[in-house]
Amino acid sequence: MRVLAAMSGGVDSAVAAARMVDAGHDVTGVHLALSSNPKSFRTGARGCCTLEDSRDARRAADVLNIPFYVWDLAERFRADVVDDFVAEYAAGRTPNPCLRCNEKIKFAAVLDRALALGFDAVCTGHYARVVDGPDGRELHRAVDPEKDQSYVLGVLTAAQLAHAMFPLGDTEKTDVRVEAERRGLAVARKPDSHDICFIADGDTAGFLRGQLGEAPGEVVDTSGEVVGSHDGTYGFTIGQRKGLRIGTPAPDGRPRYVLDISPVDRTVTVGAREELAVDELVGVSPRWCGPAPDGVVECAAQFRAHGEAVPARADVSDEILTVRFSVPQEGVAPGQAIVLYDGDRVIGSATIDRTSARAASPA
Incomplete structure (x- = not known):
């Protein structure tokens, strides 16, 4: 070859x-x-x-x-x-x-x-494996779990896997x-590369500030009370705890986390950790590493490159992927990729569009 x-x-x-x-x-x-x-x-x-x-x-x-x-x-x-x-x-x-x-x-x-x-x-x-399966070539996790990169390869289609070697x-x-x-x-x-390759000094917020300029706004709690300020909503991500520049401590003295980011009104909403929990998300632009699932499938879902895959049910309908976690998850942010697994095999991925928490879900 x-x-x-x-x-x-x-x-x-x-x-x-x-x-x-x-x-x-x-x-x-x-x-x-x-x-x-x-x-x-x-x-x-x-x-x-x-x-x-x-x-x-x-x-x-x-x-x-x-x-x-x-x-x-x-x-x-x-x-x-x-x-x-x-x-x-x-x-x-x-x-x-x-x-x-x-x-x-x-x-x-x-x-x-x-x-x-x-x-x-x-x-x-890349640390991942391509395996010949009954329906063609399949993408699987690497043997070394610490280096596994199947998550960032979850966007590959079956046609691309047919010409990929790891x-x-x-x-x-x-x-x-x-x-x-x-x-x-x-x-x-030679040391491994890390962080984002096009941000040489690792300062993501500084890079974005240089690209987008300062766009100051308010940090508010879930009641709408202003508790701090910021230079741009682009400096935050859902689940973030550090660097919030909050001037008013929480009444219970506990740490606060980013719950919502609204660039339109330049508002960042913070709250208690338990308010981060979501048990459902909707993903768009799905890409399948083989045949697309038909209907509801039991699987494991991973939403961070270095996170764990957790039990979930995925429902595919009209190019929309709905994923329901068995146990509520924290820090699930729109824009992240959700990658689905069947054991070590990667089923496919989608871009998280929105998340929600059902009222009956435990905190």
Whole structure:
């Protein structure tokens, strides 16, 4: 097979490419230039879009003796990921840019170009598994639960999975570093990228302030009493506890959490933790990693990249996904992805549009 290996400059993608070479595939490495003005070095840049990363990817390709190219996707990345991220926060939602990047860039723009160039598959260093099932290829969790990235891949369709390869899905991260060292890859001890790749210093609120400007407003409690102020609703997410700038303590002295964000009137509502609990959500724009479910299905649902999947029932009707949790959940925010699992298998995902709590639900 002709395999295009997406090489970020990190240890995972380098070892993934190496395994494809060992498997006898005709491998070509490609580094995605996603920033129009990348930082020169990782110092102060916490993501995977620096010039240093590009050079590390090229050196790894040289060790593996495979062709290597850099594809400039900065304009597409800005439009589909960065601008979407800013717009979602401006609307009071909490997006996950990694999912959007996988959906729009790595397994849309890159995969489409790869297939047009005659490649059979795209390989990445994600920790997940693709398994042949009765209805085609299935997406499953990785063997290493601490590194599992199936959540951020839950946006992939069956057609995309047919051309996706994740060679690290059956491996522990510590073993990957040992393997990289054995192979003579200089990235063996390189720190993992973290946070949001296009926010170099990790200051999300500062980045959004620079994009959207200050939009001061009030922090209120559930009775409408003003208890603080803020510089922009984009600096908050549902369930947030720290950095609320509340000047008036709660009557019971307990911490308060963000319950609602209203960009229209620039209001952030806070309240007690138990008021965060929801037992139902509605998701839109569902994407299925195989055949779409028919009617109500018992499943597990995960709404954070590093959260746990919890028992739920999902009802699919007219491209609308309704998920009811067996036990009320906290911190479920519009804009997040809800990913459904059947055991280790990913069923599919949707974007959370709204949440609710039935009156009969326990606190």
